[in-house]
Amino acid sequence: MRAIVIRGPGGPEVLELRDVPAPTPSRGEVRVRVRATAINRADLLQRMGLYPAPPGDPPDIPGLELAGEVDALGGGVQDLAIGDRVFGLVGGGAYAEQVVVHERALARIPHGMGFEQAAAVPEAAVTAYDAMVVQAGLSAGDTLLVHAVGSGVGTMAVQIARAIGATSIGTARSAAKLERARALGLAHGVLPEAGAFADRVLALTAGRGADVILDLVGGSYVAEDARCAAVLGRILVVGLVGGRAANVDLSLVLRRRLRVLGTALRGRPLEEKIAAGQLLARRIAPLLASGAVAPVVDRVLSLDQAALGHEALHAADTFGKIVLVP
Amino acid sequence: MRAIVIRGPGGPEVLELRDVPAPTPSRGEVRVRVRATAINRADLLQRMGLYPAPPGDPPDIPGLELAGEVDALGGGVQDLAIGDRVFGLVGGGAYAEQVVVHERALARIPHGMGFEQAAAVPEAAVTAYDAMVVQAGLSAGDTLLVHAVGSGVGTMAVQIARAIGATSIGTARSAAKLERARALGLAHGVLPEAGAFADRVLALTAGRGADVILDLVGGSYVAEDARCAAVLGRILVVGLVGGRAANVDLSLVLRRRLRVLGTALRGRPLEEKIAAGQLLARRIAPLLASGAVAPVVDRVLSLDQAALGHEALHAADTFGKIVLVP
Numbered sequence: 001m002r003a004i005v006i007r008g009p010g011g012p013e014v015l016e017l018r019d020v021p022a023p024t025p026s027r028g029e030v031r032v033r034v035r036a037t038a039i040n041r042a043d044l045l046q047r048m049g050l051y052p053a054p055p056g057d058p059p060d061i062p063g064l065e066l067a068g069e070v071d072a073l074g075g076g077v078q079d080l081a082i083g084d085r086v087f088g089l090v091g092g093g094a095y096a097e098q099v100v101v102h103e104r105a106l107a108r109i110p111h112g113m114g115f116e117q118a119a120a121v122p123e124a125a126v127t128a129y130d131a132m133v134v135q136a137g138l139s140a141g142d143t144l145l146v147h148a149v150g151s152g153v154g155t156m157a158v159q160i161a162r163a164i165g166a167t168s169i170g171t172a173r174s175a176a177k178l179e180r181a182r183a184l185g186l187a188h189g190v191l192p193e194a195g196a197f198a199d200r201v202l203a204l205t206a207g208r209g210a211d212v213i214l215d216l217v218g219g220s221y222v223a224e225d226a227r228c229a230a231v232l233g234r235i236l237v238v239g240l241v242g243g244r245a246a247n248v249d250l251s252l253v254l255r256r257r258l259r260v261l262g263t264a265l266r267g268r269p270l271e272e273k274i275a276a277g278q279l280l281a282r283r284i285a286p287l288l289a290s291g292a293v294a295p296v297v298d299r300v301l302s303l304d305q306a307a308l309g310h311e312a313l314h315a316a317d318t319f320g321k322i323v324l325v326p
Numbered sequence: 327m328r329a330i331v332i333r334g335p336g337g338p339e340v341l342e343l344r345d346v347p348a349p350t351p352s353r354g355e356v357r358v359r360v361r362a363t364a365i366n367r368a369d370l371l372q373r374m375g376l377y378p379a380p381p382g383d384p385p386d387i388p389g390l391e392l393a394g395e396v397d398a399l400g401g402g403v404q405d406l407a408i409g410d411r412v413f414g415l416v417g418g419g420a421y422a423e424q425v426v427v428h429e430r431a432l433a434r435i436p437h438g439m440g441f442e443q444a445a446a447v448p449e450a451a452v453t454a455y456d457a458m459v460v461q462a463g464l465s466a467g468d469t470l471l472v473h474a475v476g477s478g479v480g481t482m483a484v485q486i487a488r489a490i491g492a493t494s495i496g497t498a499r500s501a502a503k504l505e506r507a508r509a510l511g512l513a514h515g516v517l518p519e520a521g522a523f524a525d526r527v528l529a530l531t532a533g534r535g536a537d538v539i540l541d542l543v544g545g546s547y548v549a550e551d552a553r554c555a556a557v558l559g560r561i562l563v564v565g566l567v568g569g570r571a572a573n574v575d576l577s578l579v580l581r582r583r584l585r586v587l588g589t590a591l592r593g594r595p596l597e598e599k600i601a602a603g604q605l606l607a608r609r610i611a612p613l614l615a616s617g618a619v620a621p622v623v624d625r626v627l628s629l630d631q632a633a634l635g636h637e638a639l640h641a642a643d644t645f646g647k648i649v650l651v652p
Contacts, residue, residue: 218576237580244577250544251570253588254563260586262579 002326003096004306006060009049012307012314015095020061023093023100025074030103032086033071036119036300037063037094038152039309039322041239042266046092047310053092054267063094063324064266066101067109067118077103085109087118088277089126091266095306097326104274107281110289120295120321123265124152125284126276127238128160128214131263134279136212136234140165145201145210145228147217149186150177152321153238155296157214158184163292166212169204171197173316180319184296195220198227209233209256219243222260226252234259241316296320328652329422330632332386335375338633338640341421346387349419349426351400356429358412359397362445362626363389363420364478365635365648367565368592372418373636379418380593389420389650390592392427393435393444403429411435413444414603415452417592421632423652430600433607436615446621446647449591450478451610452602453564454486454540457589460605462538462560466491471527471536471554473543475512476503478647479564481622483540484510489618492538495530497523499642506645510622521546524553535559535582545569548586552578560585567642622646 001022007014025031043062045051053059067087070080080086080103088106093099109118132138138161146157149170161168162185169188172178178189190200201210209230215221219242225235226248235258252258265276287293298318301309303326312318327348333340351357369388371377379385393413396406406412406429414432419425435444458464464487472483475496487494488511495514498504504515516526527536535556541547545568551561552574561584578584591602613619624644627635629652638644 218580222576237576240576240580244575246572246574246576246579248572248574249570250548250563250566250572250588253586254544254566254590255593256588257590258588260579262576262582262584264580264583267581 001097002303003061004063004303006047006062010047012047012310014047015307015310017304020096022098025072025100027075028077028102028104029074029100030070030077030080030106031072031098031100032066032068032106034066034094034097034099034326035068035115037066037324037326038119038123039306039313039324040064040123040152041241041313044310044314057091058093061093061096063090063092063096063099065089065119065122066094066099067115071098079103080106087122088280089122089265089273091273095303095324102270102274105277107277107285110285113288116297116300116323116325117295119323120152120297121284121288122280124156124295124321125160125293126280127153127263127265128157129283130265130276130279131236131238131261132157132160132212132214133164133283135261135263136236138164138166138212142166142211143205143208143230144168145213145225146170147215147221148172148239148241149181149189150319151216152296153214153216155181155184155320156293158186159293160287161185163287169201169210177319196224198224201228205230212236214238217242219245220247222246223248226258229256229258231256232259234261237262298322300325327423328629329387330389330629332373332388336373338373338636340373341633341636343630346422348424351398351426353401354403354428354430355400355426356396356403356406356432357398357424357426358392358394358432360392360420360423360425360652361394361441363392363650363652364445364449365632365639365650366390366449366478367567367639370636370640383417384419387419387422389416389418389422389425391415391445391448392420392425393441397424405429406432413448414606415448415591415599417599421629421650428596428600431603433603433611436611439614442623442626442649442651443621445649446478446623447610447614448606450482450621450647451486451619452606453479453589453591454483455605455609456591456602457562457564457587458483458486458538458540459490459609461587461589462562464490464492464538468492468537469531469534469556470494471539471551472496473541473547474498474565474567475507475515476645477542478622479540479542481507481510481646482619484512485619486613487511489613495527495536503645522550524550527554531556538562540564543568545571546573548572549574552584555582555584557582558585560587563588624648626651
């Protein structure tokens with residue numbers, strides 16, 4: 001099969017389309033003919049040698065999500081059959097024509113949704129839903145603050161918040177992204193000035209602060225998050241494009257009883273990967289089927305254009321996901 | 327009644343024994359004749375003007391916990407009667423001969439336990455149990471790391487951990503405190519060197535790290551906590567004697583999916599104060615009654631020696647609680 005292989009740590013130029021052996025499904029696993037995958041920031045870090053693949057996943061083929069058709073079954077597979085249309089998360093290897101996944105970690109693609117749309121869903125929607133709803137308990141009536149609202153996760157977070165009755169405030173690097181996020185249900189857009197946004201969020205919440213903060217930026221944003229979190233507010237650290245050093249005022253954390261939760265999907269063990277697949281099937285697919293949540297695709301590239309996609313995501317001039325089609 | 331009043335922000339000398347009007351119980355409340363109270367670090371901050379009393383609590387009489395006898399009933403009181411021996415938490419006002427509390431926020435003192443012992447329990451045991459078990463889910467088989475193991479909270483944490491089947495590692499400022507904590511069930515004592523303890527904790531856990539960290543120090547300790555927390559580890563920030571500025575490596579927080587939780591009892595609303603009282607009655611009193619957990623009293627002073635008690639707690643040469651008797 002053809003796959004994008006990381007030749008060695010480096011820039012987008014190290015991504016190389018090669019012929020590699022197709023993987024074989026073991027007990028409980030299926031092989032999926034990948035019809036579309038999508039790019040994540042973790043792929044860029046992996047390519048640069050900064051975020052090695054988890055043990056047991058392909059070390060040199062990136063790709064954390066996929067949509068496609070089941071094309072081979074391992075022993076003991078019960079719920080899936082050849083030809084089933086599925087999507088889901090993997091620990092790596094999805095920049096390829098075929099990938100092997102435990103059947104219970106996959107979900108069925110809703111009727112009427114194409115592969116390119118479906119491939120834009122798993123990482124963004126599961127990250128947002130798992131962080132905001134499962135871990136932080138976001139509920140109707142809550143206020144959500146989302147940073148990088150134009151990212152894949154951000155565009156999903158705004159729609160999921162609207163679907164469950166929460167109000168969202170978002171930040172982004174440009175007014176244009178905030179404007180596009182409004183169409184997804186964003187109630188208030190805030191353009192940070194010199195990295196500051198807490199005063200604006202406090203003003204928008206009558207001084208109460210945000211109940212849940214989905215932070216895809218990290219770095220100095222976390223100290224600002226603590227300044228504008230409500231009592232018992234949950235700050236979810238999902239990404240670190242703004243850096244890894246946080247200088248937080250612990251007296252705010254203590255007095256407001258804040259919770260700072262780090263989260264990442266990629267390195268989770270099998271039972272949690274399966275839980276993520278079930279979440280995709282039972283919580284997210286119904287929202288897609290009803291139209292309450294729709295994937296946001298910035299552009300579709302062919303698999304051999306993966307390097308171009310990495311450049312675009314690095315430049316952060318995207319809105320939603322970059323999809324790759326093998 | 328007599329009470330210790332904070333004359334104005336300042337050192338221990340601003341604590342003054344005065345005659346003040348006795349409080350009157352309202353609907354659902356009882357008045358308790360205080361037989362013993364105890365000193366907390368929050369009292370020292372309040373005295374210095376750094377931590378004003380919550381709205382609705384006496385602004386100038388410190389004291390967050392008490393043991394005594396019910397001596398008057400408000401309307402509608404159902405579960406308590408005059409003469410009942412009770413202990414519990416209040417938002418302030420316990421450095422006094424009488425205090426008014428909602429009946430459901432109080433618990434009965436176990437048979438055979440004296441008032442001085444009972445007064446050493448509520449803040450320390452509820453803080454430790456609520457943080458470690460209720461919020462962080464400490465369970466049998468887990469490893470707990472406790473800082474300031476000789477503090478009131480620390481001495482309770484070690485005993486509660488042992489009672490529920492968890493293993494505890496503790497830090498303290500002196501080898502003598504670590505040695506005394508061993509008698510309470512501490513498995514391993516670590517004497518931090520220049521504020522560093524993470525490497526020792528990793529060595530003691532075969533590289534796995536601690537599942538729950540009860541941090542009464544804060545400041546630079548939090549960055550060390552993150553270095554020696556297990557995957558999905560919970561770091562509970564309970565005190566800030568080490569300072570309020572934390573410089574945490576977010577990449578650890580994200581990859582290990584750590585949870586940093588701030589907690590404080592004093593400012594909680596009525597329903598949570600009641601929940602704390604129920605926790606004292608249903609979870610902690612049975613451990614006291616069985617002897618699995620015993621209060622650790624450093625010394626007993628009379629109420630008019632409150633200033634002396636504040637000096638001793640500030641100097642941190644105590645092991646366990648300082649109790650005051652009106």
